[in-house]
Amino acid sequence: MGKIFVYSAFCLILSFSLFGQQPNFEFNKGSICKRLTTDIYILASDSFMGRKSGTKGEQLARDYIITKFKEAGIKPLFGDTTYIQPFNLLQKYICTYEKNYFSSNYVRYYLYTDFSPVIYSSNDSVSGEMCYVKFGITAPTLNYDDYKDKTDLKGKIFIIELSIPGGYKKRSEFMAYSSMSYKIDLAIKNGAKGIIFINSDKKYPFEPVKLLPGFKKYPLPVIYFNKKLEVICPKSSSSNKAIIQTEIESDNAGIAYNVAGFINNNASSTIVIGGHYDHLGFGGSGSLSPNSNQIHNGADDNASGTAGVVELARFLKNSDLKKYNFILITFSGEEEGLKGSEYFVKSAEFRKYKFNYMINLDMIGRMDSSTKKVELWATGSSKKWKELIKNEPATSFAIKCVKGSIRDSDHYPFYKNRVPTLFFNTGLHPDYHTPRDKANKINYSGETEIIVYLEKLIKVLDSNDKLKFRKTGAIANSRATIYMISEMIRNINTRK
Numbered sequence: 001m002g003k004i005f006v007y008s009a010f011c012l013i014l015s016f017s018l019f020g021q022q023p024n025f026e027f028n029k030g031s032i033c034k035r036l037t038t039d040i041y042i043l044a045s046d047s048f049m050g051r052k053s054g055t056k057g058e059q060l061a062r063d064y065i066i067t068k069f070k071e072a073g074i075k076p077l078f079g080d081t082t083y084i085q086p087f088n089l090l091q092k093y094i095c096t097y098e099k100n101y102f103s104s105n106y107v108r109y110y111l112y113t114d115f116s117p118v119i120y121s122s123n124d125s126v127s128g129e130m131c132y133v134k135f136g137i138t139a140p141t142l143n144y145d146d147y148k149d150k151t152d153l154k155g156k157i158f159i160i161e162l163s164i165p166g167g168y169k170k171r172s173e174f175m176a177y178s179s180m181s182y183k184i185d186l187a188i189k190n191g192a193k194g195i196i197f198i199n200s201d202k203k204y205p206f207e208p209v210k211l212l213p214g215f216k217k218y219p220l221p222v223i224y225f226n227k228k229l230e231v232i233c234p235k236s237s238s239s240n241k242a243i244i245q246t247e248i249e250s251d252n253a254g255i256a257y258n259v260a261g262f263i264n265n266n267a268s269s270t271i272v273i274g275g276h277y278d279h280l281g282f283g284g285s286g287s288l289s290p291n292s293n294q295i296h297n298g299a300d301d302n303a304s305g306t307a308g309v310v311e312l313a314r315f316l317k318n319s320d321l322k323k324y325n326f327i328l329i330t331f332s333g334e335e336e337g338l339k340g341s342e343y344f345v346k347s348a349e350f351r352k353y354k355f356n357y358m359i360n361l362d363m364i365g366r367m368d369s370s371t372k373k374v375e376l377w378a379t380g381s382s383k384k385w386k387e388l389i390k391n392e393p394a395t396s397f398a399i400k401c402v403k404g405s406i407r408d409s410d411h412y413p414f415y416k417n418r419v420p421t422l423f424f425n426t427g428l429h430p431d432y433h434t435p436r437d438k439a440n441k442i443n444y445s446g447e448t449e450i451i452v453y454l455e456k457l458i459k460v461l462d463s464n465d466k467l468k469f470r471k472t473g474a475i476a477n478s479r480a481t482i483y484m485i486s487e488m489i490r491n492i493n494t495r496k
């Protein structure tokens, strides 16, 4: 679909809703299919530039969804005043081989294999003599001082043990002196110009190199060296010299937005229908295509699920289902690692409600027209799901249930918070995470069948009590990935 057409359609819809008119929705399959087609073509058009979190494309998609929620007559979720929930896309930290260097006595060591910059480190380079200061602790009340009798420390690179005197024990009196930041502070006071942490204590429990956001930066390079002291400081050598260069780069990815509407039936518990609307923009690290600088339209992933959420908003607003409230939510930041849904479940908004269940629509647009298979994940998350699916079979497609909850889509944060979840998905395909995931490849009548089936399920569940959560095996990413890739290969082979 051309850009000009998409934009004029978009403007038309905008002006439509500005006048406050609510269209009369019809819920026959033909009308549903038409609306899904329009929404997917617009969301997956080049004008939205692949809807990457924190970009203009995401904001255009966000505003389109808001328009559609308003048009459907559903109210804003957040504080009753706004449909949007902004959140910071956390920084990612990157260290490259070119910019991170460590050598001692002219032997070069390798990033990650031998050493890693510590998150407290400045981006800097220093060279000089090394000096071992044991645990780097001064504890007058415990009559202990690693810096006592040490002279001529100024301008040296300190080597400090991560652990504490007597070995790491939770009850040790030295625990108050065990943090890296305490040791760095004290080292600076004693004249250090660079720090090398080492660990000789097998019981020391922490991974010292995790690059987590939000930590204070100290004005000197700090690294962790994962080999023994003797390696960098042979006892035979009286003067041991080191060169350290550290550069931790961060990408501040900006602000992203969840978009949510609310149907308030003044009920004691609430149902969530959700799916992510963000995608990969112009590719980047999430792309599986060698032409990764093209627009990744993400028609199946996940304009299809977004259109599904919007369509169910229309249906639920027009329905007489009043036993539960409904949150209709489209998440951002999913492709960056479920950031939007994780943010939502940690927000005050989430704590306001008791939840009956959550349904996640992620990639529901590629029902294979011959196998007609739809995967339902996390069916083990409530006893009720299996019984329900058995009693209410789908007539126009085959359901494949997977008991476990896959970790890499937006139902998972809900599952972790003990909300019964169902994840609808039509499976992976060779266009997954490539620029080829386009609107003309969607099976619109197939997706319509899924929506009609969902309407039926939600209706049946309306006469039920709140579902009880049951813990089921969460399928780790790696297993899920293996499973999905094998599925994908199988699909490709059967198509040949």
Ligand SMILES: [Zn+2]
Binding pocket: 301, 335, 433
């Ligand atoms: Zn994706």
